[in-house]
Amino acid sequence: MANIAKKVSWSSRGDEPAQGEGTPLLNGTGAARYSRQVTCLFTWYLESVVSRPKEIPHNEKLLSLKYESLDYDNSENQLFLEEERRMSQMGFKCLEMSRWLVCALIGILTGLIACFIDIVVENLAGLKYQVIQQNIERFTETGGLSISLILWVLLNSAFVMVGSVIVAFFEPIAAGSGIPQIKCYLNGVKIPRVVRLKTLVVKVCGVICSVVGGLAVGKEGPMIHSGAVVAAGISQGRSTSLKRDFKVIMQQFLKVSGLAGGVLFSLEEGASFWNQMLTWRIFFASMISTFTLNFFMSIYHNKPGDFSNPGLINFGRFDSDVSGLLGALFNVLNYWLTILRIRYIHRPCLQVMEAVLVAAVTATVSFTMIYFSDDCQPLGEDQLEEYPLQLFCADGEYNSMATAVFNTPERSVRSLFHSPAGSYNPVTLGIFTITYFFLACWTYGLTVSAGVFIPSLLIGAAWGRLFGILLTLADPGKYALIGAAAQLGGIVRMTLSLTVIMVEATGNVTYGLPIMLVLMTAKIVGDYFVEGLYDIHIKLQSVPFLHWDAPATSHSLTAREVMSSPVTCFNLVEKVGTIVDVLSNTSTNHNGFPVVSRLSDGCEPGKICGLILRSQLIVLLKHKVFVERARSRLNQRKLQLKDFRDAYPRFPPIQSIHVSQDERECMMDLTEFMNPTPYTVTQETSLPRVFKLFRALGLRHLIVVDSDNQVVGLVTRKDLARYHLGKHGLEELQLAQT
Amino acid sequence: MANIAKKVSWSSRGDEPAQGEGTPLLNGTGAARYSRQVTCLFTWYLESVVSRPKEIPHNEKLLSLKYESLDYDNSENQLFLEEERRMSQMGFKCLEMSRWLVCALIGILTGLIACFIDIVVENLAGLKYQVIQQNIERFTETGGLSISLILWVLLNSAFVMVGSVIVAFFEPIAAGSGIPQIKCYLNGVKIPRVVRLKTLVVKVCGVICSVVGGLAVGKEGPMIHSGAVVAAGISQGRSTSLKRDFKVIMQQFLKVSGLAGGVLFSLEEGASFWNQMLTWRIFFASMISTFTLNFFMSIYHNKPGDFSNPGLINFGRFDSDVSGLLGALFNVLNYWLTILRIRYIHRPCLQVMEAVLVAAVTATVSFTMIYFSDDCQPLGEDQLEEYPLQLFCADGEYNSMATAVFNTPERSVRSLFHSPAGSYNPVTLGIFTITYFFLACWTYGLTVSAGVFIPSLLIGAAWGRLFGILLTLADPGKYALIGAAAQLGGIVRMTLSLTVIMVEATGNVTYGLPIMLVLMTAKIVGDYFVEGLYDIHIKLQSVPFLHWDAPATSHSLTAREVMSSPVTCFNLVEKVGTIVDVLSNTSTNHNGFPVVSRLSDGCEPGKICGLILRSQLIVLLKHKVFVERARSRLNQRKLQLKDFRDAYPRFPPIQSIHVSQDERECMMDLTEFMNPTPYTVTQETSLPRVFKLFRALGLRHLIVVDSDNQVVGLVTRKDLARYHLGKHGLEELQLAQT
Structure with a gap:
C-alpha cells in the first residue's frame, strides 16, 4: 500500500503548458526598476491615455490559483447522521430561532455602523467646509486667496493621507469600494482577509477620511463591505455557519436603496447557492438595518419618531431616456489606469503619494473652477446650499460652481436633482461634468476606501441636467435623475437591482420603465465596448469567478x-x-x-x-x-x-x-x-x-x-x-x- | 433480447400496499347518493362547523399520480450538439433578442387584459349599483323595499349564475383564484389545462361576473392566472420554450403590487429552477405590463400622460402591530367546507346552485345589514362614497354601512383606509367584520373565478379600523392597513412578497419593519394551527408539491x-x-x-x-x-x-x-x-x-x-x-x- 497518493499537481495538465508559463507575472519583484521610474510619475498618466492597452502585459488572461473556493456542500458523514438522530424537534426550532436572532443582530450592528459613518462624515466635512469658507470670505476682498487654496489643499491632503496610510500599510484589501470583493465572495471565492474585523475598522476610518478629504468618492460601496464583514463575523461566531457567511450580505445596500433592492442585489450579484429561507433572512436583516439607521439618525437630528427619511438619496420623481457611452469611456480609462497601477505603483509609499497627489489636485482644480466661474445665483430662501460661497458675486448671491464642488458629493447630487430650473448655468455644468469625470476616474482604484456609486450619480446628474437645460426643458432635475441612472448603469452595469434602487429611491413605480430602459441601453451600449467596472477589477485580479451560465457553444467540451x-x-x-x-x-x-x-x-x-x-x-x-x-x-x-x-x-x-x-x-x-x-x-x-x-x-x-x-x-x-x-x-x- | 422491458408499475413497491388501497376515493361515482342529499344542503353547512374533520375521509393524505412533472433538464443528445455547432454567434444573439421581445409582448398583453377586466367591472358594477340605488331611493318612502331586495338578489344571482355556469360546465380549472395552480406550475407540476386559452377566456369572463355579482371576492388572483396563461401561451408559440412556460409568470401581480413584489412572488412561491436572466426577463415583462396598464387606464380616465396610478391599492402611510388568529380560523373553516364540497358537491349543476345561493345570501345579508343599520354620517364634500344610500337617514346624510357593503370590495378597502376618523361607528364595523368574514370564507372555493386577496384585506381593514376606534386612536386608517396586512398574511402566509407589496403600495420603506413583523407574527400564529389557504387547497388536490427543502431529520433515508x-x-x-x-x-x-x-x-x-x-x-x-x-x-x-x-x-x-x-x-x-x-x-x-x-x-x-x-x-x-x-x-x- 505504499506510494498510494500520487504526487501530482492537478493544476498542470498534460495537454497544456504549466501554469502561467511564458507570461511575465506583474507582481514580480523588480524593485530596481521602481526607483528609476518614480521620477516620471506624470509620464505614466500621459501614457495611460496614449498607449494601447494590448501592448502592456497584464494578468487579465490569467487565472490566479491563490484564491480558495467556498464549499456549500454538506458532508453527510456518520457523525452528522448521529447528531441529527440525537437532535429533538425542539432543538431544530431553537436552531431556527437563533438564526433569526443572528440576522436581527446583524441588521442592528450594520445600521449602527452606517450611522457612525454618516454622523462623523457630516460633522468633519461640515467643520472643514466652514473653516475654508470663513478663510475664503476673509481673503476674498483682501486678495490672499492663494492662502485659502493652500489651506484647502493641506486639509484635504491630510485627511486623505491618513486614510491612505491605514489602507496601504495596514489592510490593503480595504482599498476601493469592496464591492468586487463581496461580489466574488458571494460567487463562492474566498478572498483572503476580506471579512476580518481589521478590514472593517480600516474600511470605516478610511472611507471617512476619503470623503472628508474631498476626493471624488462615495461611501456606499464601503458601507456594503462593512455590512458583509459584520454579517460574516457574527455568523462565524457560531460554528455551523459555513453557509451563513453568505447569507448575510447586503444589508447596507439598503441604506442606499430600500428593501427589495438589497435582496435583488445579492441575487443579481452573486448568489451561487440560493434558497427561500435565505431570502427571508436577508430581507429581515435588511429591514432591521434600515430601521436601526432611521431610528438613530432621527434621534441625531432631534426628530425622534420621524422616520420619513427612507434613504440617503430620496431623489424625487422624474422620467426620460438617454444612454451610457460615458460609462464605457470611464471604464476603459480606469482599466488602463489600473493596469498602470498594477505595473508601477504597488509599493505602499507610492500608493500613499498618489492618493495625496489626487487629493491635492482635486482641491486645486475645484478651487480654480470656483475662482474662474462667473455663475452667480441669488440666494434662495430655502437655503438649499449648505455652504454658500459668495466670492466675487454680489451681496445676496452665491457662486453656483461652489455648490457643486464645495460640498460632499452626496449633497451635490441632491442639489442637482432638486434645485429649481436656472440654479446652474450650462457652462458651469459642462466644465463640472468634464472635470469631475476625469477626477472620479482617476480616483477609483486609489489605495483608499472609496465607492464609485455617488461619483457616478454626480457625473450623470450633471450632464443630465446640462442636457435638460440645452433642450430648454421645464424640469432639468428629472433629466439629472435619468442621467445619473444611466451613468451609474453605464459604469457598474447592474440593471435589475439598480432599477429597483432607483425606483425605490424615487418612490414611484411609474418611472420604473423609463429608468429600466435607460439602464438597459446603458448596459448594452457599454457592454459593446468594455465590461462593467467591477468585472474589470475582478478580472484584473485573476479571480476564478463563475458567471451564471457556462459560455454558450461549450456543449462540445466534456x-x-x-x-x-x-x-x-x-x-x-x-x-x-x-x-x-x-x-x-x-x-x-x-x-x-x-x-x-x-x-x-x-x-x-x-x-x-x-x-x-x-x-x-x-x-x-x-x-x-x-x-x-x-x-x-x-x-x-x-x-x-x-x-x-x-x-x-x-x-x-x-x-x-x-x-x-x-x-x-x-x-x-x-x-x-x-x-x-x-x-x-x-x-x-x-x-x-x-x-x-x-x-x-x-x-x-x-x-x-x-x-x-x-x-x-x-x-x-x-x-x-x-x-x-x-x-x-x-x-x-x-x-x-x- | 426478448422481454427486456420489465412490466412493472413503479408506483407499486414491494414494501408497501398498492396505491391508495383502503382509502375510499372521494371522487367516486355514487350518483344515487346525491339525489337523496340535495335536499339537505343546509344541514351540510351546519355539519361543517359541528363535525370533526378527522372523521371525514378525504384525500389530504394521498398523493395523486395524475399530475405530470415539468422537465427543465436539457437532453444533450447528438442532434442538440450538431445544432449548436451549426449555430453562429449571430444566431445566439438573435435568439436572445427574440426572448426579450417575447417578454415585452407578454407584458403588453397582460396589461391589456388587466385593463379590460378593470374597465368592464367598473362599468357593469357602476350600472348595477346605480339601478339598485335608484330603486331603493324610489321605494324608501313608499315602503316597498322588499322589491329592491328582490331586484338586488336577482341581479347578483344572474351575474353569478353566468360566471358559475361557464366555469362549472366549460372549464372547471378556471375556478378559484388560480394561485394554487400557478404555485404548483411554478413548482414543476404540470396541472392539466391550466394554461390554455379557453381557461383564460373563462377566467376573465368568470371573474367579471363574480365581482359584478357582488360576491365577497377580488380580481387579483385571477389576474395573476391570466398573466401566466398569456405568458405560457406566447412562449409556447416558440418551440424552444419548455423552460419559458415558467419564466414568465407573475406580471399581473404587479397590478396589485409594484415591481419587486412580482419578482419576489415568483421567487417565493415556486421557482424550482432559477437563474439571473430569468429574473431580468420577468422583471422586464413586469415593467412593460405595469406601464401598459397605467398607460391605457390613464387614457380611459381622460388623463393621458398622467401615470401617477402605480397600482389599484395605493393605500397611504401607516404603522402598528397585530396578529393573525382570524386567518387560521378562516383557513380551518374553509378547509372543512372544502372537504364537504369535495365529498358532496361535485356535479356542475350543484356547484352552480351553490354559487347562486351564495350570491343570493350575500345580497340578502348586505341588504339586511344596511336596512337595520342606524349609522348615519354627513355627506362630505369630497364625495368619497361612490353610491351614497340615504335610506332612512336625514337629508344630507348617508348610510355608513352601505359604504362598506354597497360597493365593490376594492372600493370598500380604499374607503376603510382613507376615510377620516368617525366615518364608521364601531357597531357597523363589528357587524360588518363578522358577516363579511363568514361570507368570504363561504365564497372561497365556490365554482367561480374569485380571488381571496381583496376580501382578506377588507376583513382585516374592518377589524383593524374597529380596533383603532376602540382604542380611541387618532388615525384608525393606519390600523386598517395593518389589520389588512395581518389578515392577508394570516390567510395566505406569504411574508416576503406581501411585505414588499404592502411597502410598495404605501410607498414608504420606513413602515416596512412593522408590516413585516405583523406578517411574520400572523404567519407564526397561523402556522401553529393550520397551513396557509393556498397550501391547504394544494394538499386537498393531492398535488406532488416539492417544498424548498427536504423534511428535517430525513438524512437517514437513502x-x-x-x-x-x-x-x-x-x-x-x-x-x-x-x-x-x-x-x-x-x-x-x-x-x-x-x-x-x-x-x-x-x-x-x-x-x-x-x-x-x-x-x-x-x-x-x-x-x-x-x-x-x-x-x-x-x-x-x-x-x-x-x-x-x-x-x-x-x-x-x-x-x-x-x-x-x-x-x-x-x-x-x-x-x-x-x-x-x-x-x-x-x-x-x-x-x-x-x-x-x-x-x-x-x-x-x-x-x-x-x-x-x-x-x-x-x-x-x-x-x-x-x-x-x-x-x-x-x-x-x-x-x-x-
Whole structure:
C-alpha cells in the first residue's frame, strides 16, 4: 500500500503548458526598476491615455490559483447522521430561532455602523467646509486667496493621507469600494482577509477620511463591505455557519436603496447557492438595518419618531431616456489606469503619494473652477446650499460652481436633482461634468476606501441636467435623475437591482420603465465596448469567478477535457505517513481528496467511496484518530461533529501538528468521517451540465468517474472559470500561482 | 433480447400496499347518493362547523399520480450538439433578442387584459349599483323595499349564475383564484389545462361576473392566472420554450403590487429552477405590463400622460402591530367546507346552485345589514362614497354601512383606509367584520373565478379600523392597513412578497419593519394551527408539491428506500415491438426510460448509458427511424432537433401511431437521440441530497445506480413529495391514481 497518493499537481495538465508559463507575472519583484521610474510619475498618466492597452502585459488572461473556493456542500458523514438522530424537534426550532436572532443582530450592528459613518462624515466635512469658507470670505476682498487654496489643499491632503496610510500599510484589501470583493465572495471565492474585523475598522476610518478629504468618492460601496464583514463575523461566531457567511450580505445596500433592492442585489450579484429561507433572512436583516439607521439618525437630528427619511438619496420623481457611452469611456480609462497601477505603483509609499497627489489636485482644480466661474445665483430662501460661497458675486448671491464642488458629493447630487430650473448655468455644468469625470476616474482604484456609486450619480446628474437645460426643458432635475441612472448603469452595469434602487429611491413605480430602459441601453451600449467596472477589477485580479451560465457553444467540451487529472486519492484505510506527506506538499495544497476502495496492488484507480476534506484530515490528525489507538483508548471520548466545527473557520496548518515517526506507520480509517455520497459525473458530461451542477449546488469539488465508478478526475472552480467566450469563440485562460 | 422491458408499475413497491388501497376515493361515482342529499344542503353547512374533520375521509393524505412533472433538464443528445455547432454567434444573439421581445409582448398583453377586466367591472358594477340605488331611493318612502331586495338578489344571482355556469360546465380549472395552480406550475407540476386559452377566456369572463355579482371576492388572483396563461401561451408559440412556460409568470401581480413584489412572488412561491436572466426577463415583462396598464387606464380616465396610478391599492402611510388568529380560523373553516364540497358537491349543476345561493345570501345579508343599520354620517364634500344610500337617514346624510357593503370590495378597502376618523361607528364595523368574514370564507372555493386577496384585506381593514376606534386612536386608517396586512398574511402566509407589496403600495420603506413583523407574527400564529389557504387547497388536490427543502431529520433515508424499482429500461438498440408495448401500457404511463447496455442474456440490470423520454420515442416511432430502414432511405432527410420541437408541447398519443406487425420486428437505435449524461446518484445518497439535486436542477427523472453504474431505481417527483414532517416525525403519503 505504499506510494498510494500520487504526487501530482492537478493544476498542470498534460495537454497544456504549466501554469502561467511564458507570461511575465506583474507582481514580480523588480524593485530596481521602481526607483528609476518614480521620477516620471506624470509620464505614466500621459501614457495611460496614449498607449494601447494590448501592448502592456497584464494578468487579465490569467487565472490566479491563490484564491480558495467556498464549499456549500454538506458532508453527510456518520457523525452528522448521529447528531441529527440525537437532535429533538425542539432543538431544530431553537436552531431556527437563533438564526433569526443572528440576522436581527446583524441588521442592528450594520445600521449602527452606517450611522457612525454618516454622523462623523457630516460633522468633519461640515467643520472643514466652514473653516475654508470663513478663510475664503476673509481673503476674498483682501486678495490672499492663494492662502485659502493652500489651506484647502493641506486639509484635504491630510485627511486623505491618513486614510491612505491605514489602507496601504495596514489592510490593503480595504482599498476601493469592496464591492468586487463581496461580489466574488458571494460567487463562492474566498478572498483572503476580506471579512476580518481589521478590514472593517480600516474600511470605516478610511472611507471617512476619503470623503472628508474631498476626493471624488462615495461611501456606499464601503458601507456594503462593512455590512458583509459584520454579517460574516457574527455568523462565524457560531460554528455551523459555513453557509451563513453568505447569507448575510447586503444589508447596507439598503441604506442606499430600500428593501427589495438589497435582496435583488445579492441575487443579481452573486448568489451561487440560493434558497427561500435565505431570502427571508436577508430581507429581515435588511429591514432591521434600515430601521436601526432611521431610528438613530432621527434621534441625531432631534426628530425622534420621524422616520420619513427612507434613504440617503430620496431623489424625487422624474422620467426620460438617454444612454451610457460615458460609462464605457470611464471604464476603459480606469482599466488602463489600473493596469498602470498594477505595473508601477504597488509599493505602499507610492500608493500613499498618489492618493495625496489626487487629493491635492482635486482641491486645486475645484478651487480654480470656483475662482474662474462667473455663475452667480441669488440666494434662495430655502437655503438649499449648505455652504454658500459668495466670492466675487454680489451681496445676496452665491457662486453656483461652489455648490457643486464645495460640498460632499452626496449633497451635490441632491442639489442637482432638486434645485429649481436656472440654479446652474450650462457652462458651469459642462466644465463640472468634464472635470469631475476625469477626477472620479482617476480616483477609483486609489489605495483608499472609496465607492464609485455617488461619483457616478454626480457625473450623470450633471450632464443630465446640462442636457435638460440645452433642450430648454421645464424640469432639468428629472433629466439629472435619468442621467445619473444611466451613468451609474453605464459604469457598474447592474440593471435589475439598480432599477429597483432607483425606483425605490424615487418612490414611484411609474418611472420604473423609463429608468429600466435607460439602464438597459446603458448596459448594452457599454457592454459593446468594455465590461462593467467591477468585472474589470475582478478580472484584473485573476479571480476564478463563475458567471451564471457556462459560455454558450461549450456543449462540445466534456468533463474529460475540463477536469484535472490524475487526482490524489486516499484509501478507505490510509497510512498516516501518506496523509501527512500529501497535506504537507506545499506545491499542490489540495483541499479535497476522493476516497477510494482499491485492490491491494494499488495501480488501478479505485472505485469512489467518498470525499474527505483537508480540514477534516487535519482534525483527525490532531486528535490522533488512528486505528491502532482505537483499542488502547476505549475509554476515551469519541470524536464528535463538534470537534470539526470548533476548528472552523481557521483550522491549524499541517505544520503545527506533530506526527512522530511511529505514528507515521499507523493507519487511519476514514469511513466514518468522509462524505460518503459526493456528487459525481461521468467523463462524457458536457461543460454546461457540470457548470450547472457546480453552480446550483455550491460545490467546491466535483468528482469525475468512468463507467466503472473509478475516479479519473476532479473538477474544481478554476477548471470551470478558465473557459470564457472571447471574440474568436471559446477561449481558455492560463493558470498562475499568484 | 426478448422481454427486456420489465412490466412493472413503479408506483407499486414491494414494501408497501398498492396505491391508495383502503382509502375510499372521494371522487367516486355514487350518483344515487346525491339525489337523496340535495335536499339537505343546509344541514351540510351546519355539519361543517359541528363535525370533526378527522372523521371525514378525504384525500389530504394521498398523493395523486395524475399530475405530470415539468422537465427543465436539457437532453444533450447528438442532434442538440450538431445544432449548436451549426449555430453562429449571430444566431445566439438573435435568439436572445427574440426572448426579450417575447417578454415585452407578454407584458403588453397582460396589461391589456388587466385593463379590460378593470374597465368592464367598473362599468357593469357602476350600472348595477346605480339601478339598485335608484330603486331603493324610489321605494324608501313608499315602503316597498322588499322589491329592491328582490331586484338586488336577482341581479347578483344572474351575474353569478353566468360566471358559475361557464366555469362549472366549460372549464372547471378556471375556478378559484388560480394561485394554487400557478404555485404548483411554478413548482414543476404540470396541472392539466391550466394554461390554455379557453381557461383564460373563462377566467376573465368568470371573474367579471363574480365581482359584478357582488360576491365577497377580488380580481387579483385571477389576474395573476391570466398573466401566466398569456405568458405560457406566447412562449409556447416558440418551440424552444419548455423552460419559458415558467419564466414568465407573475406580471399581473404587479397590478396589485409594484415591481419587486412580482419578482419576489415568483421567487417565493415556486421557482424550482432559477437563474439571473430569468429574473431580468420577468422583471422586464413586469415593467412593460405595469406601464401598459397605467398607460391605457390613464387614457380611459381622460388623463393621458398622467401615470401617477402605480397600482389599484395605493393605500397611504401607516404603522402598528397585530396578529393573525382570524386567518387560521378562516383557513380551518374553509378547509372543512372544502372537504364537504369535495365529498358532496361535485356535479356542475350543484356547484352552480351553490354559487347562486351564495350570491343570493350575500345580497340578502348586505341588504339586511344596511336596512337595520342606524349609522348615519354627513355627506362630505369630497364625495368619497361612490353610491351614497340615504335610506332612512336625514337629508344630507348617508348610510355608513352601505359604504362598506354597497360597493365593490376594492372600493370598500380604499374607503376603510382613507376615510377620516368617525366615518364608521364601531357597531357597523363589528357587524360588518363578522358577516363579511363568514361570507368570504363561504365564497372561497365556490365554482367561480374569485380571488381571496381583496376580501382578506377588507376583513382585516374592518377589524383593524374597529380596533383603532376602540382604542380611541387618532388615525384608525393606519390600523386598517395593518389589520389588512395581518389578515392577508394570516390567510395566505406569504411574508416576503406581501411585505414588499404592502411597502410598495404605501410607498414608504420606513413602515416596512412593522408590516413585516405583523406578517411574520400572523404567519407564526397561523402556522401553529393550520397551513396557509393556498397550501391547504394544494394538499386537498393531492398535488406532488416539492417544498424548498427536504423534511428535517430525513438524512437517514437513502435513495434506495425512496426510489421506485424495478425500472423499465431500454437497450441501446431496442426492438420496436417492445417499445410500443411499453408505451401502450396504460397502467404505468412512464415518461422517462433509462437506456442501458446489457449483456446478451438480459437478466442483469445493465450499465446506464442514457435516458430517453416518451415524447422522443413517439417522435422516433412516428418518423419510423428504424435501423432496417436506414439503408433504404439513405437519400431521405435526417431527423433533426426541429422534428422533436415541433411535437412539443402536445406530442400524439401512442395509440395514434400505426406500427405494422413487420415493423414491430425492426430495431431502433437510441444512441443518437437519448440524453447521454443524465444525472445519477448512488443508492446510499440521502433524501435531502437527492431532494436538493432534484430541486436545484429542475429534474423530472433521477436515476439511481449501484457501485457498478447499473440502474437499480428511478426517483421522480412523487417519490420525494410523499415524505413530509408530521406531528410524529417523518410521515409517508399514500399514492393514488386519481
